[in-house]
Amino acid sequence: MMSWKTRRWDLYAPYYDKLIGFEHLRRRSLDLARLQPGERLLVDGCGTGLDLPLIRSGIEVDAVDLSPGMVEQARRKSAAARIQVMDAQQLTFxxxxxDCVLLxxxxxxxxxxLRCLREAGRVLKPGGRIMLFDKYFHGPGQPxxxxxxxxxxxxxxxTDLNLRTLDLxxxxxxxxxxxxxAMLNGMFRIARLEKV
Ligand SMILES: C[S@@+](CC[C@H](N)C(=O)[O-])C[C@H]1O[C@@H](n2cnc3c(N)ncnc32)[C@H](O)[C@@H]1O
Structure with missing residues (x-):
């Protein structure tokens, strides 16, 4: 049976775009990705697909999310991307x-x-990059x-507000x-990670 952690996203899917936007931060992350024509991009945990219309043409896009409700919404935003129901902790690619994974x-x-990050690393080509846009705890001491x-x-x-994502x-x-x-006094942040 699906857990609450998974099922809640199907419940949120019809309302998500009314509450979440962050277009300027998505654009900033995509700028830092410096995607080149012909590259392959994975939008991991794509949700309703708010990133998809912002991706420049000429990029080959796959997108995955574990929530069928979210995937249904995302498919309405892009006819070009291949969008599938898939667990980010166990990608089938x-x-x-x-070349790049958006997280x-x-x-x-x-x-x-950690499993999600390792999976993203596994499907990245050597020298590939991850664009992270998230809330996480960054700094010495405690939140x-x-x-x-x-x-x-x-x-x-x-969501967890206090994950030490960069350490992971x-x-x-x-x-x-x-x-x-990126936002809210540095609670939301953007990072570019490269596979070493
Ligand atoms: C806060 S939303 C973010 C969606 C999108 N990336 C965005 O920036 O708007 C989190 C998403 O993660 C998805 N998700 C949760 N657990 C997942 C998993 N194990 N594998 C793939 N997607 C998952 C949820 O269904 C939801 O769409």
């Missing part, structure tokens, strides 16, 4: 398939974030008290070549 607002949501207090509810409803990315074998605050 062969090794070294993609936008997904790593802090899946049950096993602020308010973040720690809110986190159990946020994890149940949506390093464990998964990535070099963090660029990192910047």
């Amino acid at each position: 062969p090794d070294a398939t993609f 936008h607002l997904i790593v802090a949501i899946v049950p096993e974030p 602020r008290l308010i973040r720690r207090l809110l986190n159990p509810l946020m994890k149940f409803l949506v 990315a390093a464990q998964a074998g990535f070099e963090i070549v660029h990192e910047e605050p």
Whole structure:
């Protein structure tokens, strides 16, 4: 049986675009990806497909999400991308398939974030890059008290606010070549990771 962590996204799918946008941050992440014509891109955990219309033409795009409701919404946004129901922690693509993987607002949501990062690394070609746009904890010490207090509810409803995603990315074998605050006082951040 599907867990709440998976099923909740089918419930959210019809309303997602009314609440979530972040177009300028998606564009910033895509700019930093520096995609070239002919390259292959995986939009991992694509949700309703808000990134898809922003991707320049000439890129070969695959997109996956575990929620059938999300995939249905994403298919309405792009006729060109191949969009499938698939678990980001267990991708069915062969090794070294993609030049770039977008991980936008997904790593802090899946049950096993390190596994998700390792899978993204497996399907990346040598020298490939990951664009991470997410909320994560970045810095010494502990997250602020308010973040720690809110986190159990946020994890149940949506996402972990305090994951140390960059440490996990390093464990998964990535070099963090660029990192910047994006929104809400640096709670949301954008990073470019390269496979070493
Ligand atoms: C916050 S939404 C982000 C969607 C999209 N990337 C965006 O930027 O708007 C998180 C997405 O992760 C998907 N998801 C959750 N667990 C997943 C998994 N194990 N594999 C693939 N997708 C998953 C959900 O269905 C949901 O669409």
